[in-house]
Amino acid sequence: GNSVTQMEGPVTLSEEAFLTINCTYTATGYPSLFWYVQYPGEGLQLLLKATKADDKGSNKGFEATYRKETTSFHLEKGSVQVSDSAVYFCALISTDSWGKLQFGAGTQVVVTP
């Protein structure tokens, strides 16, 4: 079956620090990969996505590259802000999952001034 594994949080870092959140996956078929973000008290929202190997998704200074050889989709940001404090979810849809997003457990990120 499909699964997503992401690093446990919380990840605590100072403003302007470099952020990496690791995400690896197992999937049948050819998955598309996603990062969703959940700000406090809100629902999830799509941050970025990549639909095939070697694609790079990017948004709001965040980037992630679809690495088929390592089955990974790590999220990075070069200089975080306090407003990036949130929970980040890695997710996938595979060609045989019929629209069902498979989410990872989520990683809480806390950015301090």
Place this chain on the structure above:
Amino acid sequence: DAGVIQSPRHEVTEMGQEVTLRCKPISGHNSLFWYRQTMMRGLELLIYFNNNVPIDDSGMPEDRFSAKMPNASFSTLKIQPSEPRDSAVYFCASSMGQGEGGELFFGEGSRLTVL
């Protein structure tokens, strides 16, 4: 444009009571998903509909849970009778097509507390 609208935002009830959560998807979206989020289990897909038809309800925990989508602009998730272990945040999400593009639009959630 309005996003996905859920109500109530917060519900506190006593064990054994019936709970009904409501969702209005984004106009024009034809897939609707109900998720439950807890600290212990993370995000769980309960059920999803396409064109108002339930496609997969394998995530519905037990017969106490039921969901309906009588038309394209409204869905309900009902728990009867409720139990303390049902305490969670319930999210509704909608998407275009069958969600194969992966972009789901989430509501702000309904936080349920069962005492």
